[in-house]
Amino acid sequence: MAVPSFEEARAQVEELRRIIEEHNYRYFVLDQPVISDQEYDALMRRLLELEAAYPELVTPDSPSQKVGGPPRPEFTTVRHRRPLLSLANAFSAAELRDFDRRVRELAGRPVDYVVEPKIDGLSVALTYVNGIFTLGATRGDGEVGEDITANLKTVRALPLRLRQNIPHLEVRGEAYMPKAAFARLNSQREEAGEPLFANPRNAAAGSLRQLDPRVTASRNLSLFVYEVIYAEGRTPDTQKEALDFLRELGLPVNPYRYYCRDIDEVIAIISDWGPERREALEYEIDGLVIKVNDLKLHPLLGATAKSPRWAIAYKFPAEQAVTRVEDIILRVGRTGVLTPTAILAPVRLAGSTVSRATLHNEDIIREKDVRIGDMVVIQKAGDVIPEVVEVLKEHRRGDVREFRMPDHCPACGAAVIRPQGEAAHRCIGGLACPAQVMEGIIHFASRNAMDIRGLGPAIVAQLLEAGLIRDAADLYTLKVEDLLPLERFADQSAQNLVTAIEASKGRPLERLIFALGIRHVGERAARTLARHFGSLDALARASMEELTALPDIGPKIAASIQAFFAEPRNLKVLEKLKAAGVNMVAGGSGAEGAPGPLAGKTFVLTGTLPTLTRQEAEELIMKAGGKVSSSVSRRTDYVVVGEKPGSKYEKARELGIAILDEAGLRRLLGGEAGGQKAD
Numbered sequence: 001m002a003v004p005s006f007e008e009a010r011a012q013v014e015e016l017r018r019i020i021e022e023h024n025y026r027y028f029v030l031d032q033p034v035i036s037d038q039e040y041d042a043l044m045r046r047l048l049e050l051e052a053a054y055p056e057l058v059t060p061d062s063p064s065q066k067v068g069g070p071p072r073p074e075f076t077t078v079r080h081r082r083p084l085l086s087l088a089n090a091f092s093a094a095e096l097r098d099f100d101r102r103v104r105e106l107a108g109r110p111v112d113y114v115v116e117p118k119i120d121g122l123s124v125a126l127t128y129v130n131g132i133f134t135l136g137a138t139r140g141d142g143e144v145g146e147d148i149t150a151n152l153k154t155v156r157a158l159p160l161r162l163r164q165n166i167p168h169l170e171v172r173g174e175a176y177m178p179k180a181a182f183a184r185l186n187s188q189r190e191e192a193g194e195p196l197f198a199n200p201r202n203a204a205a206g207s208l209r210q211l212d213p214r215v216t217a218s219r220n221l222s223l224f225v226y227e228v229i230y231a232e233g234r235t236p237d238t239q240k241e242a243l244d245f246l247r248e249l250g251l252p253v254n255p256y257r258y259y260c261r262d263i264d265e266v267i268a269i270i271s272d273w274g275p276e277r278r279e280a281l282e283y284e285i286d287g288l289v290i291k292v293n294d295l296k297l298h299p300l301l302g303a304t305a306k307s308p309r310w311a312i313a314y315k316f317p318a319e320q321a322v323t324r325v326e327d328i329i330l331r332v333g334r335t336g337v338l339t340p341t342a343i344l345a346p347v348r349l350a351g352s353t354v355s356r357a358t359l360h361n362e363d364i365i366r367e368k369d370v371r372i373g374d375m376v377v378i379q380k381a382g383d384v385i386p387e388v389v390e391v392l393k394e395h396r397r398g399d400v401r402e403f404r405m406p407d408h409c410p411a412c413g414a415a416v417i418r419p420q421g422e423a424a425h426r427c428i429g430g431l432a433c434p435a436q437v438m439e440g441i442i443h444f445a446s447r448n449a450m451d452i453r454g455l456g457p458a459i460v461a462q463l464l465e466a467g468l469i470r471d472a473a474d475l476y477t478l479k480v481e482d483l484l485p486l487e488r489f490a491d492q493s494a495q496n497l498v499t500a501i502e503a504s505k506g507r508p509l510e511r512l513i514f515a516l517g518i519r520h521v522g523e524r525a526a527r528t529l530a531r532h533f534g535s536l537d538a539l540a541r542a543s544m545e546e547l548t549a550l551p552d553i554g555p556k557i558a559a560s561i562q563a564f565f566a567e568p569r570n571l572k573v574l575e576k577l578k579a580a581g582v583n584m585v586a587g588g589s590g591a592e593g594a595p596g597p598l599a600g601k602t603f604v605l606t607g608t609l610p611t612l613t614r615q616e617a618e619e620l621i622m623k624a625g626g627k628v629s630s631s632v633s634r635r636t637d638y639v640v641v642g643e644k645p646g647s648k649y650e651k652a653r654e655l656g657i658a659i660l661d662e663a664g665l666r667r668l669l670g671g672e673a674g675g676q677k678a679d
C-alpha cells in the first residue's frame, strides 16, 4: 500500500468513514444498497490499512471497529434505566380481544395499535451519547445486564454514529442471527466436530456473550431496533412516530409494521402472516407484537411484575407435520442415560427435512402411547430437534409394535436401572460401556472442555473401533502413523489432529476438571474447584467438608466428586493423563494464557519453512503462549509464510494481516516485534 502523509491519511480516513457509513445506512436501514459487497470490502480494507499505518487516527466510532477489539477477561454489569420486561402471550384471536378489552377499560377510550414482527433473538439495550454508540447491554435478569458494547460494535447493522446528533438516546432492540448465517455456522461446527447450536437464537446468544469480540465479528449477527426508552429533547407521541424517528437516526427498523385502527385490523394482519411468509424471511420470528400506539397511554397502563400491559405477543402455532415412526432407537449418553429417539419417514417441516424426533423418556412414550409403525404429528418448537406431539390413533394398523425399555444396555449388556424418583433409565456399565466411553471422550474433546479441534463424534468412533484408544488419555499417545491407515485421514489431516491433541495438553485446570465428565460438575463448578484447590491432586484429596464449604458445591456434587476419585479405573486414566504431560495445576507451565511473548496471538502457517518443520514451528508458537489455527480470518494476527505458500497467503494479503517469514517468526519468539503489513 502506498502510505500517504499523516495529514493526507487523516483526510482520506474521514472521507472513507463518511462513505462507508452512508453505504451501511443504505444497506441496513433503507435496504437499497448501491455498491457491490466487493466494492464495500475494498473501501473497508483501505480504511483498515490507513488506520494500521496511523493508529492515532482510530476513533471509537470508526466503522473499522466492526472487526472486533481485543478479548476481555469478563463482562462488567450495567443497571438498566428501566427494567427490560418480557411480553405476555396470546395464542388466539379471542385472547387478543381480551387484551384489547382490558386496554380499553383501563384507558377509558378506544385505542389504536401497531403490529410488528417478534424477532427471535436477544434483547439489547443501546445508549448513544452525542450521537456516538457508547454502551450496549444484554437483558440479564431484566434489572442488571452485561456490558457487551465491544461485541455489539461488530454488528454491521448497528451504526456507531447516528445521523443526527442528539445528546442522549437510549433504545431497545433485538440482536439476531440471520437464517443463512446460522446454517453456515452450524455446518462449519459440524465439520470441526463442535457441538451444534439448537436454533438461531441460541447461536446469537452464544455469539454475543463471547469474551473475544473477534469471534462475535465472525458470526454475522444483525439487529432491529423497536423501542425508544429515552431521547433527550425529543419525545415521540406514538409508537409509529418512534419507529420513524429511529429510522431517521439511521437505526435499523424492521420494514414490516402495521398501523391498525382497532383490534379487528390487528386480527386481519395476523391471519395474513401464515407459515409461508415467515419462511420467506431471512430471519426467524416467533410471533407478532401488538403495541398500543399512543405512547402517553403506556405509563398509565403500567406493567405487571413481568410484562407491560400496553403490549402483547401473538405467538404463532408451532409448525407441524404428519409422518410414520419407523423405529425407536436408544442413545446411551455419557452418564448412561438411555434416550429413546423416534426414527421417522423423512418429512418437510418448517424449512428442513426431518427424520428423527426426540421421545425424551419411557414415561412420555407411555403417556403419548407412541408405537413403532404409528402415524404421528410432530412439531418444531423453536429448536432444530422436533418432538412427537400426538399419535393419530385412527390410522393405527394391526402391525404396530410397542416399545419397551430393555433390561440390558444395547451398547454393553450391563443392567439398565431406573433410579427412584427419576424419569430416566440408566445403564450401570460405567466405564465398561463402550457407548458411555465414547460419549465421555467426545465430551473430553469438546469445545468447552479440552477443545481438541477436529475431534468430533465420527472420528472418536473411528479411533475406538480401530482399537487405537480406549479412553481419553490414550488420545495423547496417537501418532501420525497410527492415523494414516484410517479412512478419512491424509498426511495433513492426521498431522492437524495430532497437533490439536498436543495443544490441548496446556489447557487450564478448570477445563480439565470439566472435561473429566464428573457427574454434576459443570463448567461453573469446575472453575470454582480449580480456583480453590489449584491442582487436580489437591482436588482428589479433598474431604466432603472442604468441598461443600465452597460456593456452587452442594452435597450431591461433592459426593459425586468423591465417588469419581474413588474409582480405580478413573485413577488409571488420570495417571495416564499426567504421564502424557497434560497440565494438572492452575496457571501451570505451558498452560494457555501463560505469559509468553506471543500470548493471545493467533498464527497460521503456510508453505515450507527453511529450517523448521511445521510441527516444530507450531510447538514453538504454542510454548510462547500463541495459538495456531488452520485457516486465515480477521482473527488471525500473523501468517507465517514459507516456500510454495497456498491460498492462505493470498487471503492474508487480502485481509491486511501481518506476514512473517521464518526469520520474522524467530524474532517474535525472541520477544521482538516484527513482520510487515501486507500491502
Ligand code: IVH
Binding pocket: 084, 085, 086, 087, 116, 117, 118, 119, 120, 121, 122, 123, 124, 173, 174, 226, 227, 289, 307, 308, 311, 313
Ligand atoms: S417490545 C417487553 N417489540 O420479545 C417490552 N419486543 O418477550 C417490550 N422482541 O424481550 C418489548 N421483537 O426481546 C418488542 N418488535 C418487538 C420485538 C420484541 C422481539 C422480544 C424482546 C422482548 C421479548 C418479549
